[in-house]
Amino acid sequence: MSNSTLDKAQKGRLVTIINLPFGELRAHLIRLGITEGDSIKCIERLPGGTIVIQKNRQEIAIGYDLAKKIKIILH
Amino acid sequence: MKNDLIDVPQIKKTKEHINDYQTNLDKVVKVVLVGNPNVGKSCIFNHMSGMYVDVSNFPGTTVSITKSFFQGAELYDTPGIYGVSSFNDEERVAKDIILSADVVINVVNGLHLERDLFLTQQLIEMGKKVTLILNFSDVVQKKKIKINTQLLSELLGVEIIETSAVTKKGFDQLQNAVKLAKVGNQNLDLQFMLQHLIDKGISKAEALLIIEGDSITASKNFMQPGLSDDREKIYITRRSKVNEIVTLVEYEDSKKGEIFNQLGRLSLHPKTGVPILIVILSLVYFFIGDFVSQQVVDFTENKIGKELFEFNVKSFIANFNESTILVSSLDEPGNVVENKTFRFPNGMASDTKLKNEFLTFSNKQEIAIDFQFSNPILRLFFGEFGVITMTITYLFFLLLPLVIGFYFVMAILEDSGYLPRLATMMDRAFNKIGLNGKAVIPIMLGFGCITMANVTTRLLGTSREKTIVTAILQFVIPCSAQLAVITVLLSGAGLKPLLIFVTVITIVLITLSTLMHKLLPGESSPLLLDLPMMRIPRLDNILKKTFFRSYGFMKEAGVWFFIGAIIIGIFEIFGILEIWQNILAPLTTEWLKLPKETATAFVMGMVRRDFGAAGLFDLNLTSMQVTVAIITITLFVPCIASFIVMLKERGLKEGFAIWVATWISAFTIGGIVAQIII
Ligand SMILES: Nc1nc2c(ncn2[C@@H]2O[C@H](COP(=O)(O)OP(=O)(O)OP(=O)(O)O)[C@@H](O)[C@H]2O)c(=O)[nH]1
Numbered sequence: 083m084s085n086s087t088l089d090k091a092q093k094g095r096l097v098t099i100i101n102l103p104f105g106e107l108r109a110h111l112i113r114l115g116i117t118e119g120d121s122i123k124c125i126e127r128l129p130g131g132t133i134v135i136q137k138n139r140q141e142i143a144i145g146y147d148l149a150k151k152i153k154i155i156l157h
Numbered sequence: 158m159k160n161d162l163i164d165v166p167q168i169k170k171t172k173e174h175i176n177d178y179q180t181n182l183d184k185v186v187k188v189v190l191v192g193n194p195n196v197g198k199s200c201i202f203n204h205m206s207g208m209y210v211d212v213s214n215f216p217g218t219t220v221s222i223t224k225s226f227f228q229g230a231e232l233y234d235t236p237g238i239y240g241v242s243s244f245n246d247e248e249r250v251a252k253d254i255i256l257s258a259d260v261v262i263n264v265v266n267g268l269h270l271e272r273d274l275f276l277t278q279q280l281i282e283m284g285k286k287v288t289l290i291l292n293f294s295d296v297v298q299k300k301k302i303k304i305n306t307q308l309l310s311e312l313l314g315v316e317i318i319e320t321s322a323v324t325k326k327g328f329d330q331l332q333n334a335v336k337l338a339k340v341g342n343q344n345l346d347l348q349f350m351l352q353h354l355i356d357k358g359i360s361k362a363e364a365l366l367i368i369e370g371d372s373i374t375a376s377k378n379f380m381q382p383g384l385s386d387d388r389e390k391i392y393i394t395r396r397s398k399v400n401e402i403v404t405l406v407e408y409e410d411s412k413k414g415e416i417f418n419q420l421g422r423l424s425l426h427p428k429t430g431v432p433i434l435i436v437i438l439s440l441v442y443f444f445i446g447d448f449v450s451q452q453v454v455d456f457t458e459n460k461i462g463k464e465l466f467e468f469n470v471k472s473f474i475a476n477f478n479e480s481t482i483l484v485s486s487l488d489e490p491g492n493v494v495e496n497k498t499f500r501f502p503n504g505m506a507s508d509t510k511l512k513n514e515f516l517t518f519s520n521k522q523e524i525a526i527d528f529q530f531s532n533p534i535l536r537l538f539f540g541e542f543g544v545i546t547m548t549i550t551y552l553f554f555l556l557l558p559l560v561i562g563f564y565f566v567m568a569i570l571e572d573s574g575y576l577p578r579l580a581t582m583m584d585r586a587f588n589k590i591g592l593n594g595k596a597v598i599p600i601m602l603g604f605g606c607i608t609m610a611n612v613t614t615r616l617l618g619t620s621r622e623k624t625i626v627t628a629i630l631q632f633v634i635p636c637s638a639q640l641a642v643i644t645v646l647l648s649g650a651g652l653k654p655l656l657i658f659v660t661v662i663t664i665v666l667i668t669l670s671t672l673m674h675k676l677l678p679g680e681s682s683p684l685l686l687d688l689p690m691m692r693i694p695r696l697d698n699i700l701k702k703t704f705f706r707s708y709g710f711m712k713e714a715g716v717w718f719f720i721g722a723i724i725i726g727i728f729e730i731f732g733i734l735e736i737w738q739n740i741l742a743p744l745t746t747e748w749l750k751l752p753k754e755t756a757t758a759f760v761m762g763m764v765r766r767d768f769g770a771a772g773l774f775d776l777n778l779t780s781m782q783v784t785v786a787i788i789t790i791t792l793f794v795p796c797i798a799s800f801i802v803m804l805k806e807r808g809l810k811e812g813f814a815i816w817v818a819t820w821i822s823a824f825t826i827g828g829i830v831a832q833i834i835i
């Protein structure tokens with residue numbers, strides 16, 4: 083277990099979100115169903131750091147610049 | 158008597174019950190369909206209103222409001238939103254109409270309750286009368302997910318209609334959607350937070366938005382927007398309530414039901430995604446570039462357009478008017494074998510003998526016939542570039558088949574769910590030019606129609622991104638009609654012109670966007686995109702969309718083609734075209750190394766780019782000249798319709814700046830290429 087940011091998540095691994103950035107993006111993520119404390123699965127990590135995660139049945143693509151700001155714990 | 162006494166209070170009771178339960182239809186003026194992106198709002202709108210608006214498998218298909226009618230009330234389709242607020246244009250548009258709605262029909266995707274019910278809960282907390290449409294029930298069932306709608310309805314306090322836009326299950330129930338609408342269960346804690354605003358006479362809906370920090374709604378009511386702490390508290394409370402509801406009402410029968418979106422995953426992965434993209438592009442190339450543009454168009458343009466339609470119309474006119482007909486019979490490779498001239502000073506009908514001779518001579522396999530009318534008005538309408546003859550052949554028998562082909566391909570892509578995955582794959586590349594992957598969507602739609610794509614730029618996050626994409630669309634992206642003409646011009650010219658064309662356009666694209674990224678102030682937003690399910694495109698969707706778009710294209714292009722052809726025809730009769738050609742001659746002949754008649758194509762190109770490109774058909778250009786000409790025309794000004802939409806979307810200043818810049822860049826770059834390759 084170690085602290086990291088979402089852009090470093092590995093494909094196929096579960097991560098726990100510990101901190102979301104402030105502002106509108108935070109509101110937007112909460113609406114999509116991503117909150118602090120949630121476990122999500124990283125289903126793809128593209129070269130350059132675009133991340134695709136899965137929460138419930140929903141797949142969400144997150145750009146590198148945003149992923150960098152989301153703090154996680156790697157399992 | 159006795160019966161009456163017992164019955165009366167009972168009837169009264171049920172009536173009362175109905176009254177507080179059912180919404181009084183007479184009082185409903187505005188019904189608004191609201192929901193997350195890509196949940197099927199537009200499908201349901203189409204069904205309820207009997208209209209057609211676009212339905213596609215990516216979030217953000219609908220970007221503006223469409224009005225129609227349902228049971229005597231106004232019915233509105235809105236852009237998809239994840240919550241009511243003013244974070245972006247779509248939200249602002251949707252927010253205003255929700256605030257003024259009498260009834261909200263909230264469409265949710267049964268697969269993504271956790272995401273979708275957040276908006277539902279917010280609408281309920283706003284105190285709106287809501288009916289919930291639980292859509293996608295076909296997929297829910299297939300995935301063996303069970304939703305306890307009874308319990309969900311009780312927990313939310315609103316009525317639920319289960320539907321599937323695919324199987325049309327539950328669509329008959331939509332009749333009751335407005336009647337069933339009611340105010341859902343209210344939250345007392347929240348009520349407490351809002352009370353001081355409500356006491357000032359502010360509606361509950363607006364009060365909630367103010368506390369959530371919506372500055373537009375706040376200043377409208379002369380209030381201070383709430384602090385971000387308040388929003389956080391309300392959002393987190395709402396989120397946990399929704400999560401709790403979902404755990405109570407939903408269970409999966411077997412974990413195997415989990416979506417296994419294999420193809421979707423593959424198209425994301427770089428190792429498989431790139432090959433998939435190449436396969437898709439090749440398929441498109443073979444379908445359009447080979448099948449439609451060669452086989453189909455050859456048949457429609459020559460057999461139907463020229464031999465059947467034009468020949469008969471022109472012969473009919475020639476029957477009664479002075480005409481000279483030049484007929485050349487050709488051999489297999491297209492060389493002239495024999496020329497014959499038939500003169501009818503009093504019209505063909507007056508000289509049956511010569512007419513029969515003409516008909517027999519022209520009744521051969523390979524033949525070219527040129528009808529010449531001495532009357533200038535007849536020339537204007539029925540001559541070689543006749544408003545009636547040429548325009549109809551171009552529009553119906555050349556452009557239409559190709560445009561249908563392009564729209565068909567676009568519809569398949571839009572319906573498959575591939576576009577958002579392409580957006581994800583391209584995200585990093587787009588970051589380099591100040592965009593995020595979402596920009597793929599308007600750009601891809603631009604290959605269908607620039608005018609439409611200009612509006613779709615609304616789904617981008619910031620004004621800066623919209624400017625960059627709008628510029629890219631006007632400068633470098635050829636629309637389907639234009640691609641159609643280019644395909645025809647390039648077919649038979651070999652691979653080299655195509656390669657030069659693609660290379661030049663790509664270089665311009667990269668230079669332009671890099672420059673804009675460097676020069677424009679402001680920031681771009683990061684990608685945050687929910688990916689819809691990949692699925693096999695549904696034929697009825699595709700055919701419907703292709704039909705409506707092609708119809709729309711014909712309606713618009715038709716008008717402009719006729720107007721354009723009349724203007725060009727009149728200019729020609731009065732010699733204005735000649736003057737214009739001579740003025741531009743140094744530019745066309747020296748710099749672009751094209752015949753001076755090409756100047757006509759540029760006038761035509763200001764009306765529509767495809768029309769301009771069509772003006773190149775009869776110029777007998779060499780393949781390198783064709784290359785220069787299509788590069789110049791592609792980079793040239795957008796068509797009138799998209800120019801107007803651009804002004805509306807991006808404002809006068811920006812719109813005109815882009816328009817003028819396209820002039821300059823088209824001639825500069827076209828000229829440079831000409832100097833190198835000709
Ligand atoms: N399987 C299935 N697909 C559906 C259903 N309803 C809609 N769809 C598909 O979902 C996609 C989105 O439908 P739209 O009607 O465009 O959705 P929308 O809510 O208007 O989307 P936006 O305008 O982007 O907000 C389309 O591909 C539809 O064919 C349904 O009940 N079942």
Ligand SMILES: [Mg+2]
Binds near residue numbers: 211218
């Ligand atoms: Mg829609």
